[in-house]
Amino acid sequence: MEIPTALKKSFPLVKSMEIPKLSRLPSNGKSIIxxxxxxxxxxxxxxxxxxxxxxxxxxxxxxxxxxxxxxLAAFSMLAKAYCNTHAGAEVLLNIASVVEQGGIWIGESIMQKLIGGAAPAAPQLDLAIGKWAKVLTGRELEVAKAIAIGLTNKEIASKMHITERTVKAHVGAVLDKLQLKNRLQLALLVKEG
Structure with missing residues (x-):
């Protein structure tokens, strides 16, 4: 796959590697992929x-x-940053700096949702944390976990051998039971729990 222009500009030594060759990278936690x-x-x-x-x-x-x-799916798989492939050189340099210092780069859109009222109210969150899985049926729990790793309704339906309509019903039931507003809140809750 071709390396994006801004990435080449920001990091002239960057190179494309096949997955098996990644094992040659130093194990000091300083290599950025x-x-x-x-x-x-x-x-x-x-x-x-x-x-x-x-x-x-x-x-x-x-x-x-x-x-x-x-x-959210990327962060649930322990990625340190998530960005647009076409981000500018300055943004890529900022991302590298944050990640190298042990931080996590979260884009503005998701940060606004996390800070700007996307989290459930404190009493609802207290009710859900630690207990949220117990109020769901087995199928609802399976759907919640699939949402947390970023699967679409179509992918969940295929994986669970059910219709998309049934997935939507499960998603609605999960959101209602946990008093959440959207899939983002659900994914965050599953990740924390």
Whole structure:
């Protein structure tokens, strides 16, 4: 896959590597892997082999069409950053700096949702944390976990051998039972729990 222009400009020594060759990277936790997502596979399917080959590497996930659920899925797989493949050189340098210092780069959109009222009210959250899984049926729990790793309704339906309509019903029931507003809140809750 071709290396994005801004990435080449920011890091002239960056090179494309096949997954098996990632095991040659130093295991000191200083190597950054800039991983360009491919379509047709879940984030879990793409990140798991990278994490297995280079467990100490710092992974930055780059997406051609970034979205919040995909970002959450990347972070649930222990990525250190998630950004647009077409981000400018200055942004990429900032991302590298944050990640190298042990931080996590969260884009503005998802940060606004986390800070700007996307979290459930404190009493609702207290009710849900530690107990949220107990109020769900087995199928609802399975759907909640699938949402947390970034699967779409269609992917969940295929995986569980049910219709998309049934998935939507499960998602609605889960959100109602846990008093959550959206899939983002659900993904955050599952990740924390």
């Amino acid at each position: 800039w991983m360009h997502l491919r379509s047709g596979q879940t984030i879990a399917e793409q990140l798991a082999p990278v994490k297995a080959a280079a467990p100490a590497a710092l992974i930055v996930v780059m997406s051609d069409i970034p979205n919040d659920l995909e970002a």
